[in-house]
Amino acid sequence: MLNGSCHCGAVSFEIGQTPEFLLSCNCSICRRLSTLWVYSDKVPITLHAPEDSTIAYTWGDKMLAFHSCKTCGCTTHWASLADDKIVVNSRLCPPDQIKDIRIRHFDGADSWQFLD
Ligand SMILES: [Zn+2]
Incomplete structure (x- = not known):
């Protein structure tokens, strides 16, 4: 099992099994946030994000919200x-937990295809 938390610990999650890959996306927001x-x-995935612990950022067609910890950022x-889909940022996991997991590059900026 993998686990991660924001810097201050207000938000955390557990990942029940090692994912096949971590996704690096080049879209306008992911490239700026440097998320995996x-x-x-x-x-x-079990997410622990107490109500009011995050700031939600939405834009454009407002299909999803990007959450950042209100305290540590x-x-x-x-x-x-639209549904209950959750995607977590593995950058919050200890490096040794994710170092051997393949990183796949996704072209979210343009074709919406994997680049590898
Ligand atoms: Zn925090």
Whole structure:
């Protein structure tokens, strides 16, 4: 099991099994946040984000919200506004937990295909 938390510990999560890959996306927000995403439809994820612990950022067609810890500023996850999909940022995991997991590069800026 992997686990992660923001710097101050207000938001945390557990990932029930090692994901097949971590997703690096080059879209307008992910490239700025430098996130490595783990998708909850691939592996079981339990997120602990107390109400009012995060700031949610939405824009454009408002299909999803990017959450950052209100106290320490770490980007913790994004959440779909249409369903219960949650995607967490594996940058919050201890480095030794994720060092051997493949990173796949996703072209979220343009083609919405994997680049590898
Ligand atoms: Zn925090």
